Amino acid sequence: MTDNNTPVPVSLIGLGAMGSALAAAFLKAGHRTTVWNRTAAKADDLVSNGAARAATVADAITASPLVIICVLDYPTLHDVLGGADDALEGRTVVNLTNGTPEQARATADKASGFDYVDGGIMAVPVMIGEPGSLVLYSGSRAAFDRYAPVLEVLGAAQYVGEDAGLASLYDLALLSAMYGQSAGVSHALALVGPEHSEALSALLPPWLSATAGLPASDADDSDSPSDMQAVAIANIADASASEGVHADLLGHLLVPLRELLRAADGDFSTLVDRVRG
Ligand SMILES: NC(=O)c1ccc[n+]([C@@H]2O[C@H](COP(=O)([O-])OP(=O)(O)OC[C@H]3O[C@@H](n4cnc5c(N)ncnc54)[C@H](OP(=O)(O)O)[C@@H]3O)[C@@H](O)[C@H]2O)c1
Incomplete structure (x- = not known):
């Protein structure tokens, strides 16, 4: 296990609103952070704050033992990682893309030669790295334990089980509670x-x-x-x-x-x- 004071090289694939916040948190905590995004210009601010820009997905993966991916959805995830299979050998991939438990399990089943951890982010970008941010993880216990202190940089890191689909399942369950509550609160405010x-x-x-x-x-x-x-x-x-x-x-x-x-x-x-x- 590493501790969160030991810098660990981290690669971040996907720099939308959430991926950029994740990368910024790793940089702020002093981890060497390599970034890749389809639209390369979205890396500019991070690079000016010390991130390394990878020219290709494979370059981003080989730069670090810990690879975080946070893109729109699972089809995008597979599209982006397709063709970089060799680079994944020996890495730990933490996938923080929102999806269904079935998508997470299918991705874990296909993971070969690398450790796979799936995650569900229970926070919005502005909360990342702040108190109240929570990220759920499931899948490889050994990989989670190895990198938990680094992942704590993003928010409380809670492991929910070896079944890779569990983080997605809990994530969607919590979101369903949130949407139900938000709808009820909005209706209540409209009523008064x-x-x-x-x-x-x-x-x-x-x-x-x-x-x-x-x-x-x-x-x-x-x-x-x-x-x-x-x-x-x-x-x-x-x-x-x-x-x-x-x-x-x-x-x-x-x-x-x-x-x-x-x-x-x-x-x-x-x-x-x-x-x-
Ligand atoms: N934002 C939140 O509040 C929040 C909270 C919890 C979880 N999440 C989850 O985090 C993930 C990312 O969300 P986000 O807010 O960062 O979304 P976003 O701002 O819309 O960013 C989407 C990311 O996916 C990439 N992407 C989309 N289609 C692609 C394609 N065909 N090929 C390659 N890359 C592609 C985008 O690249 P380009 O920049 O090139 O378009 C960008 O990096 C989602 O699964 C979301 O559910 C978000």
Whole structure:
């Protein structure tokens, strides 16, 4: 294992908004950083801050034992790495491109002659290297352990398992929770309108925090009987319609959730099993 005070050469392939932030964090931490991007000009600022510019993907890979790739999607990843197979021999590839668990597993299965770690970035570029940044990793445990201190430069590094698809699975699950919450918050703000948005914004964080564990809770379902919840959901729909708020953000609640809750006797804790195929 290396420690995060020992500079380790790192190569970064893909310098979009996220890849550039990752490269900047490695540079700031003192790691020799080699960069490659399809649009070469996006490396200019990093190069002026000390990064080495690789002319080709293969050059970027051979420059470092640790290769991070962060591009748009998996087809792009395979396109970019295709043809550089020989250069990958003996490296550790950490793929931080967003994708599905199946894509991550298929990529890990094809990895030959190098270690493969898949990752899910639970942060936006401005958070990289700052408190609150979290990156999930799965795949080769040995490779993760070897480079964890270096990866900590990006944010808390949490290993979730040998199955390479797990980081993607947890990433997409957390994103689905975020999108659901964001849609609900946006609908809530639209419902109260600009006049009350400040007051509601102060009420939202403690409310969301208090209710975050609701689906998994063991709460006695008689506390929230289905008829009561069906009425509350119908009232949300009616009040939204009267206020002229479109149902787009919350349409999923208005009928499917009401029906699901009715079938579940109002017990949120059983919804997880009910929606699994
Ligand atoms: N931005 C975020 O908030 C965020 C947060 C978490 C995770 N992520 C994930 O990080 C990854 C990168 O996101 P990003 O924000 O950096 O996106 P981005 O700014 O759109 O950058 C996309 C990157 O992919 C490259 N690319 C796209 N098509 C290509 C092709 N056909 N051949 C070669 N390179 C190609 C781009 O190269 P060019 O510069 O040449 O176009 C660029 O380096 C995504 O999987 C994203 O889901 C992003």
